[in-house]
Amino acid sequence: MKYIDEYRDGALARRVAAAIAAEVEPRRDYRLMEFCGGHTHAISRYGLLDLLPPNIRMIHGPGCPVCVLPIGRVDSAIELAREQGVILCTYADTLRVPASDGLSLIKAKAQGADVRMVYSADDALRIAQDNPGCEVVFFAIGFETTTPMTAAIIKQAAALDLPNFSVFCNHVLTPAAMVHIMESEGDPDAVALDGFVGPAHVSTVIGYGPYEGFAVHYRKPVVISGFEPLDVMQSVLMLVRQINAGRAVVENQFTRAVTREGNRRAQFMVAEVFELRAAFDWRGLGEVPQSALQIKPEFATFDAEKRYGIAYRQVPDPKACECAAILRGHKHPADCKVFGTVCTPDHPIGACMVSSEGACAAHYTYGRFKVLPATEDAGVKA
Amino acid sequence: MTSYSRPIDFKHGQVDLTHGSGGRAMAQLIHELFVRHFDNDYLRTQNDGACFPLPAGAGRMVMATDSHVVSPLFFPGGDIGCLSVHGTVNDVAMAGGKPLYLAASFILEEGFPLADLKRIVISMAAAAKEAGVPIVTGDTKVVERGKGDGVFITTTGVGIVPPGIELGPDRIRPGDVILVSGTLGDHGVAIMSQRENLSFETVIESDTAALHTLTAAMLDAVPTIRTLRDPTRGGLAAVLNEFASASGCGMLVHEKTIPIRPGVTAACELLGLDPLYVANEGKLVAICPAEDAERLLAAMRAHPHGANAAIIGAAIEDANGFVQMETVFGGRRMVDWLTGEQLPRIC
Amino acid sequence: MCLAIPARVTELLGADRARIELSGVQKEISIALVDDVAVGDYVIVHVGYAIGKLDPEEAAQTLAIFAAIAASPGGLTGAE
Numbered sequence: 166m167k168y169i170d171e172y173r174d175g176a177l178a179r180r181v182a183a184a185i186a187a188e189v190e191p192r193r194d195y196r197l198m199e200f201c202g203g204h205t206h207a208i209s210r211y212g213l214l215d216l217l218p219p220n221i222r223m224i225h226g227p228g229c230p231v232c233v234l235p236i237g238r239v240d241s242a243i244e245l246a247r248e249q250g251v252i253l254c255t256y257a258d259t260l261r262v263p264a265s266d267g268l269s270l271i272k273a274k275a276q277g278a279d280v281r282m283v284y285s286a287d288d289a290l291r292i293a294q295d296n297p298g299c300e301v302v303f304f305a306i307g308f309e310t311t312t313p314m315t316a317a318i319i320k321q322a323a324a325l326d327l328p329n330f331s332v333f334c335n336h337v338l339t340p341a342a343m344v345h346i347m348e349s350e351g352d353p354d355a356v357a358l359d360g361f362v363g364p365a366h367v368s369t370v371i372g373y374g375p376y377e378g379f380a381v382h383y384r385k386p387v388v389i390s391g392f393e394p395l396d397v398m399q400s401v402l403m404l405v406r407q408i409n410a411g412r413a414v415v416e417n418q419f420t421r422a423v424t425r426e427g428n429r430r431a432q433f434m435v436a437e438v439f440e441l442r443a444a445f446d447w448r449g450l451g452e453v454p455q456s457a458l459q460i461k462p463e464f465a466t467f468d469a470e471k472r473y474g475i476a477y478r479q480v481p482d483p484k485a486c487e488c489a490a491i492l493r494g495h496k497h498p499a500d501c502k503v504f505g506t507v508c509t510p511d512h513p514i515g516a517c518m519v520s521s522e523g524a525c526a527a528h529y530t531y532g533r534f535k536v537l538p539a540t541e542d543a544g545v546k547a
Numbered sequence: 548m549t550s551y552s553r554p555i556d557f558k559h560g561q562v563d564l565t566h567g568s569g570g571r572a573m574a575q576l577i578h579e580l581f582v583r584h585f586d587n588d589y590l591r592t593q594n595d596g597a598c599f600p601l602p603a604g605a606g607r608m609v610m611a612t613d614s615h616v617v618s619p620l621f622f623p624g625g626d627i628g629c630l631s632v633h634g635t636v637n638d639v640a641m642a643g644g645k646p647l648y649l650a651a652s653f654i655l656e657e658g659f660p661l662a663d664l665k666r667i668v669i670s671m672a673a674a675a676k677e678a679g680v681p682i683v684t685g686d687t688k689v690v691e692r693g694k695g696d697g698v699f700i701t702t703t704g705v706g707i708v709p710p711g712i713e714l715g716p717d718r719i720r721p722g723d724v725i726l727v728s729g730t731l732g733d734h735g736v737a738i739m740s741q742r743e744n745l746s747f748e749t750v751i752e753s754d755t756a757a758l759h760t761l762t763a764a765m766l767d768a769v770p771t772i773r774t775l776r777d778p779t780r781g782g783l784a785a786v787l788n789e790f791a792s793a794s795g796c797g798m799l800v801h802e803k804t805i806p807i808r809p810g811v812t813a814a815c816e817l818l819g820l821d822p823l824y825v826a827n828e829g830k831l832v833a834i835c836p837a838e839d840a841e842r843l844l845a846a847m848r849a850h851p852h853g854a855n856a857a858i859i860g861a862a863i864e865d866a867n868g869f870v871q872m873e874t875v876f877g878g879r880r881m882v883d884w885l886t887g888e889q890l891p892r893i894c
Numbered sequence: 895m896c897l898a899i900p901a902r903v904t905e906l907l908g909a910d911r912a913r914i915e916l917s918g919v920q921k922e923i924s925i926a927l928v929d930d931v932a933v934g935d936y937v938i939v940h941v942g943y944a945i946g947k948l949d950p951e952e953a954a955q956t957l958a959i960f961a962a963i964a965a966s967p968g969g970l971t972g973a974e
Contacts, residue, residue: 167900167902168936177960180963181960181969181972182972183968183972184964184969184972187967187971284941284942285943286942310898311940313943313945317943365898366898366940369946392898420956421950428945
């Protein structure tokens with residue numbers, strides 16, 4: 166596959182790994198947060214940690230829109246399906262997120278609620294057009310990469326004057342979350358961070374401009390990184406170099422798909438349809454100001470929250486669940502007492518275990534063999 | 548005056564409750580459709596069961612069964628009919644057995660088009676004939692509209708395992724080599740390409756095939772084969788985890804040796820699926836002692852259903868019994884059991 | 895958090911839609927979010943929509959940077 170395979174070259178990887186090893190200062194620790202769940206997934210899936218020197222620590226950030234979706238919002242989605250009798254359209258990622266009363270969207274579906282998986286936002290629109298007698302709600306989640314699609318379908322619904330369609334909006338914003346992570350560094354549990362691997366496709370949409378103020382204010386380098394494993398390796402090298410030199414600027418590694426301005430057309434579309442919420446409850450991070458979007462009053466008929474009078478109830482995480490600390494990068498999945506025992510991908514307690522790019526699921530699925538003592542096969546790192 | 552019975556309208560007719568009620572309509576359906584196409588003396592005797600002598604010097608018998616509920620019923624490269632024949636033939640073959648006879652039972656939904664049923668039956672008949680395994684007995688039931696997904700088919704097969712052949716994953720030892728008979732993920736991707744809300748066109752066809760002549764050739768060349776399994780639901784990952792669990796060994800495979808068609812890789816990339824977990828219906832995984840691996844590979848490649856066979860890894864000492872993969876990138880990851888159902892993702 | 899993949903545009907269809915191709919797999923997607931898409935362009939596809947175009951020159955430059963890192967003194971110590 167062109168523009169994909171070249172960035173997965175194993176032989177090149179070993180050379181880049183050697184270059185990184187040659188440049189890290191041996192007595193120094195480098196604590197790098199990969200904000201984006203997609204990077205967490207790529208690191209686990211390719212076994213990248215095996216190629217990095219041990220004094221580089223990759224810390225998983227909260228860039229997983231499923232993981233940060235609070236239980237109360239999933240409860241509302243389930244309620245829409247069960248009690249309001251709507252056809253609830255959702256991306257597959259949310260289906261198994263555990264909500265209150267032992268429910269999830271997929272369990273509600275098994276009990277008879279009309280929950281339908283869609284691959285694309287316009288599938289939801291099509292379902293509304295094909296079922297004029299039913300109310301259809303699209304459960305919209307995602308960071309800035311996924312928000313423009315929701316804007317596009319709301320505009321289309323308005324143009325078509327669709328009477329039976331609305332969107333339950335849970336779109337969240339990346340820079341606000343990064344700021345919140347830095348603001349919580351005063352927390353005694355916080356791990357001091359030396360740099361950020363910035364999100365790939367979020368940045369395709371918003372550009373890398375929005376991170377510049379952040380880098381200056383918090384004096385931490387940010388490297389916008391492509392998704393492929395070689396991209397991540399190069400970004401780590403760029404961060405190491407900045408850290409060694411005491412620099413803190415935004416660099417763009419993903420130049421083939423990210424510019425400073427980003428995708429203006431997509432940005433305008435989002436601005437047309439959405440406005441900032443004053444605050445939004447993030448699972449694990451608590452209330453974060455100006456971190457999420459709601460639908461503008463002009464499109465109120467397509468706002469499921471207004472249409473169905475959805476009231477948000479904050480639901481605390483289960484007691485043993487360490488998702489909060491893990492999402493902030495304060496703890497590693499293996500630090501959680503229920504990791505791998507009570508909480509596994511088959512019966513997840515918290516959202517970090519549900520989404521395949523959640524730190525816990527990624528570690529459980531791809532990396533948990535590393536936690537245990539080395540096997541007799543010499544290649545495995547303990 | 549000879550009695551006249553109107554022929555079944557296979558073009559426009561539908562299954563109705565009389566076809567399952569044990570009366571004249573059912574007898575006519577069985578006769579005009581199943582007996583006619585499956586075409587063997589066992590069925591023509593119109594007995595409820597089929598009797599046959601045990602082959603002399605047999606060894607052991609093997610029996611296997613599979614239910615088929617695949618949706619859509621027709622997909623590139625096959626349909627539920629031939630799938631149901633291949634699936635059970637393969638289960639028998641994986642035990643090291645030579646399949647002899649099949650039974651097929653149908654649960655039909657009221658309203659199911661007879662044209663589709665006929666198409667499925669003809670496909671089954673062709674698959675059975677090609678495999679040399681007749682369908683000798685069966686059953687038909689009809690359920691009310693809404694209580695079935697068109698048609699469900701259950702096939703059961705019996706076969707003979709030659710003396711001296713005893714396959715099983717408990718026989719796997721560290722150092723044994725893991726082989727696959729060809730490209731992985733074809734069937735699952737072919738199926739997904741038909742599902743309504745995942746609309747893409749691809750040249751990937753289901754690999755559904757009967758593998759008993761391949762397994763016979765393999766066992767002939769290398770009688771020391773430890774075990775065989777076909778990676779259907781849950782894909783290669785499921786089989787390797789089953790092997791690890793049953794043997795107490797770990798498994799280590801190498802991503803760059805695993806044969807996968809570019810179209811399958813691309814489809815999986817687009818949907819966020821992992822080809823290791825995608826179903827196959829015409830492939831097998833074999834484990835044999837290291838010293839016999841090259842000979843086994845050659846025997847597989849000499850057979851049409853093993854043309855793309857490859858050595859992909861080995862069993863290793865591992866008290867935890869993990870399945871690991873060395874990625875194309877050089878790092879390691881686990882290949883864990885599948886969780887729930889594999890679904891496309893946005894993240 | 896965004897599963898997105900670069901694919902080649904093979905055909906422009908009406909109403910802001912296009913056909914893309916990736917190793918023989920074809921899919922219809924929306925190009926409503928990207929300006930000036932032409933046949934032969936590579937676009938980044940996320941949940942059935944193009945979110946941006948891939949710049950082939952920058953792509954080549956990135957690969958050249960990898961090669962340079964690989965050939966650097968540090969990189970060469972990792973050669974097999």
